[in-house]
Amino acid sequence: MMDPPAALNRGVGYPRPMNDALRIYRAGLGLALVVFTGLLIYWLQPILTPFIAGALLAYLGDPLARRLQRLGLNRMIATSIVFLLLFSVLAAGVLMLIPLVGRQIDTLQSQLPGMLTWAQETGLPWLEQTFGIDFGTVDLAALRNAISEHWQSTGNVAAEVVGRISRSGMAVAGAIATLALTPVVAFYLLRDWDRVLAALLRTVPPSWRATTAQLAAECDEVVGAFVRGQLLVMISLGLFYAFGLWLVGLQLGILIGLLSGLAAIVPYLGFIVGIAAATAAVIVQYSDWLIPLLLVWVVFGAGQALESVAFTPLFVGDRIGLHPVAVIFAVLAGGQLFGFVGVLLALPIAAVVVVLLRHAHAFVTG
Known part of the structure; x- marks a missing residue:
């Protein structure tokens, strides 16, 4: 027998009030599950970062692991290769970029007074002349002088941030936990990616699968x-x-x-x-x-x-x-x-x- 929604779509009269009530119930249940999931994420967000980051890394690495499997490797070996490759690239990128970006930030801080001088003496007068905008209330000279006096004392931003974090035991513990858990979560999710997806699909009613x-x-x-x-x-x-x-x-x-x-x-x-x-x-x-x-x-x-x-x-x-x-x-x-x-x-x-x-x-x- 044709199911009621299909019959209605084909123009066959098949009114079933109970079926409509059931659809409304299911829609309400689905909406409630979405709301509950959102609230759960909100309540658990302090501990979710390593799990979400690990899941994203596993998701990024899964296609490469599948290709290695098609070449004849088993999932465990493919996962190990992809895992090492991912974290080698991330570690190399971090080790290369942090000093480089740090030097660029130091250069930016040293150039800020010159930029503000140019804006005060050239940029703003040109805008006033060209567009008739009055910047009389903008005092860039005071800001330039303050930066000139204090930029060297605040130049090592990374050291200041690390110093503040290190004074908070909970912050240090949270950072260590995140750094330690993320690769562990990524490895196990990448290894069992197909099993996790199959288990999630089995939670869906058979008629919806x-x-x-x-x-x-x-x-x-x-x-x-x-x-x-x-x-x-x-x-x-x-x-x-x-x-x-x-x-x-x-x-x-x-x-x-x-x-x-x-x-x-x-x-x-x-x-x-x-x-x-x-x-x-x-x-x-x-x-x-x-x-x-x-x-x-x-x-x-x-x-x-x-x-x-x-x-x-x-x-x-x-x-x-x-x-x-x-x-x-x-x-x-x-x-x-x-x-x-x-x-x-x-x-x-x-x-x-x-x-x-x-x-x-x-x-x-x-």
């Missing part, structure tokens, strides 16, 4: 495209901008390039932030700044072209369907509601919601 598996596959495609693909786009753009600006000779080029790559999580934001910051840095650093400025614009133009014709089509494709405004809102909302854990979960959850809304719209419109 086919639909759930289909939705999960589509969600995986969208989330994978965003998490893996956009991450690769951000890394590629950050490295390209940093190397290009370093070749131009911009003293803050590496810092600006890396920040531009990080901001590329939102389409075009990395380009806008990077070219604005690099333009200001060029004007402050060079007295004859026209040629360096043109070279900086060439670097960002080339980066934008590479993102459009190579990085995004190759790593991401057209499978995400997330509007840039939705990306910004998801990140800010996740951070506001659940802190750092919310930032980690924001975009994957937003991508899943897009898939579910697409199916809901298709179901309602028939």
Whole structure:
């Protein structure tokens, strides 16, 4: 016998009030589970960071582990290889980037007084002349003098932060626990990824499993495209901008390039932030700044072209369907509601919601 929803979709009269009540009950139960899950994440967020970070690392490494399995390796060996590769790359990146970024921050601090002098003597007068804007209440001279007097005493920001953290035993314990648990969680989740997914699917009622598996596959495609693909786009753009600006000779080029790559999580934001910051840095650093400025614009133009014709089509494709405004809102909302854990979960959850809304719209419109 045809089930009631299918019969109704085909125009066969099959009114079943109890079935409608059952659907309402199930929808309410599903909504209650979503709300409870959100509350659980909110209550447990202080301890969730290593588990979420470990799950993301396992999710990133699972495709490579599957490829190694297809080459004849068992899951344990494939997991060990991927695990060592992931954490070797992360450790190398951290060991290389922290000193480099630290030196760039020191350079930025030493240049801030000069930047403020240029803004006070050149930038603001030009804006007043060109656009008729009155900046009379802006006192950059006092800010410049304060920075000139105190920047050396606050130059070692990392040491100050470490010193403050070390005075809090709970903060130290939390940081150690996070650093210790994240690789452990990542390893075991990566090793048992298929088992975990199969166990989750078995919790779904049998009549829903086919639909759930289909939705999960589509969600995986969208989330994978965003998490893996956009991450690769951000890394590629950050490295390209940093190397290009370093070749131009911009003293803050590496810092600006890396920040531009990080901001590329939102389409075009990395380009806008990077070219604005690099333009200001060029004007402050060079007295004859026209040629360096043109070279900086060439670097960002080339980066934008590479993102459009190579990085995004190759790593991401057209499978995400997330509007840039939705990306910004998801990140800010996740951070506001659940802190750092919310930032980690924001975009994957937003991508899943897009898939579910697409199916809901298709179901309602028939």
